[in-house]
Amino acid sequence: MEIVLFVAGVILGFVTNMITNELSARRQAKLAAAAIGEKYAGIIGDYISFPVNGNEINFDDPIGECRITYQGGHVLKLHYKEIKHDHIWEAEIWMVSPFTGSMVYRYIRLFGMEPTSTLNFGFKRCAIFDRLGHDGKIRKFFCLYGEGDYGKEALEKK
Numbered sequence: 001m002e003i004v005l006f007v008a009g010v011i012l013g014f015v016t017n018m019i020t021n022e023l024s025a026r027r028q029a030k031l032a033a034a035a036i037g038e039k040y041a042g043i044i045g046d047y048i049s050f051p052v053n054g055n056e057i058n059f060d061d062p063i064g065e066c067r068i069t070y071q072g073g074h075v076l077k078l079h080y081k082e083i084k085h086d087h088i089w090e091a092e093i094w095m096v097s098p099f100t101g102s103m104v105y106r107y108i109r110l111f112g113m114e115p116t117s118t119l120n121f122g123f124k125r126c127a128i129f130d131r132l133g134h135d136g137k138i139r140k141f142f143c144l145y146g147e148g149d150y151g152k153e154a155l156e157k158k
Helices: 002-039
Strands: 045-053 064-072 075-082 088-095 100-109 121-132 138-145 152-157
Touching: 045 138, 064 152, 075 100
Parallel strands: none
Antiparallel strands: 045 064, 045 152, 064 075, 075 088, 088 100, 100 121, 121 138, 138 152
């Protein structure tokens, strides 16, 4: 009888330990994901885009409106609507740190055609800076650095 109770206790302890470990691992994973999401919470939101000439932001010539959303992990999504043309593009951004990242973009509307008839995509780098905004106050800017004809632009949070 004592051996049966001993074996039952070992089995019960083993099962209890397995359940406790699984619940603890799930909780830790949720906490880690929440911490990563909080790291990028200041980036999420709606923006106005301005061209950058040299190192100066041209606040007199807004070129786009966009929204940055959090996708999970270190990945953000950018939805960008150009003001002067009937173009819309989207990008997936992989943040290397809370201040820098890389992105791949693709046009989803080009000259009013959706889906586009041509294959237009590219790569950009991005960085976050504190600069004087159009109102003269220090603001965070999400800056994009493109390749070729796609130069620098600064996104100011609305």
